[in-house]
Amino acid sequence: MKKILAFLVFLITLGVFCLYAVIAIRPPESGSGRLMEAEEPDVVLTTRSADLSQLARLFDHAFPVLPDAGVYGTIGTERLEGKNARLLVLDYAQAELSCILPATAAPLLLKPGLTVMSLYTEDRYRFSVLSMPAVYAEKGNERCLYFSDESAAYRLYTDSLGRDEFLNLSQRLQWQQ
Numbered sequence: 001m002k003k004i005l006a007f008l009v010f011l012i013t014l015g016v017f018c019l020y021a022v023i024a025i026r027p028p029e030s031g032s033g034r035l036m037e038a039e040e041p042d043v044v045l046t047t048r049s050a051d052l053s054q055l056a057r058l059f060d061h062a063f064p065v066l067p068d069a070g071v072y073g074t075i076g077t078e079r080l081e082g083k084n085a086r087l088l089v090l091d092y093a094q095a096e097l098s099c100i101l102p103a104t105a106a107p108l109l110l111k112p113g114l115t116v117m118s119l120y121t122e123d124r125y126r127f128s129v130l131s132m133p134a135v136y137a138e139k140g141n142e143r144c145l146y147f148s149d150e151s152a153a154y155r156l157y158t159d160s161l162g163r164d165e166f167l168n169l170s171q172r173l174q175w176q177q
Contacts, residue, residue, distance in 0.1 A: 041086040041101055046076035056176050059088045061152050063099040064130055064173040066092055080105045095158040095169060106153035109146065114139045119167075129156070129170050138163070145170050 044058055052065060055073045065071065073090045078100070085105030090097040098109050114137035119127040127134050132154075134147040143166045145156040156173070158166050 039102065040084050041077070043077045043084055044075060044086055046074065048072070048074045052176055055088060055090075059086060059099065059101065061086075061099075061101050062175050063088060063090075063152070064097060064154060064156075065090065065176045066095070066097070066169070066172055067174050069093070078105070078108055080108055094160050095156060095166070097173075098155040098157070099152055100154075101152045103148045103151055103153045106146070106148060109153055109155040111137070111142070111144050111155070111157060114142060114144055127167070129154075130173055130175065134170070136167075 041060070047054075047058060049055055050070075050072050052071065052073070055075055056063070058075045069092050071090050071092055073088060075086065075088045078085045078087045083105075085108060086101040087108065088099040090099075100106060100108055116135060116137045119134075119136050127136060129145060129147045132147040132149055134145045137144045137146070142159045143157070143161065143163060145166075147154050147156075156166075156170055158169075161169065
């Protein structure tokens with residue numbers, strides 16, 4: 001009799017736990033789930049500098065750089081749909097690298113007039129930059145790579161390099177330490 005009673009208590013406890021779990025994970029009554037909104041960065045006064053460590057402190061997120069290359073950067077705040085976005089532009093001799101935080105502000109990086117091109121080869125290799133899938137666009141001498149992580153979006157742009165030189169340059173990018 002004790003075993004049966006213990007088993008019934010176990011079943012009742014299990015039933016209460018399952019009922020609690022179902023109620024706790026049930027979607028809201030409104031029927032529409034809400035996506036988490038990206039955190040809006042604070043306003044940063046426009047700053048120009050050749051010091052990558054200063055720019056990294058102001059940007060407050062990792063960003064790609066070309067190692068051993070002279071660079072001059074500008075950081076500031078842009079607005080998209082009434083929200084702040086932090087924009088960092090690094091000017092190199094042959095290319096420009098733009099970084100925007102949060103990634104939802106990526107439309108600010110678009111270069112109008114460029115046509116998206118496929119970089120697939122016969123073996124269906126997908127082109128990536130720093131392990132992030134990249135979208136390639138070009139028109140005439142202008143070339144652009146768009147890539148992003150979950151927090152920020154990036155654009156590498158040139159109007160002076162050929163396609164192969166540009167793609168090789170993109171493979172030299174490293175994260176700012």
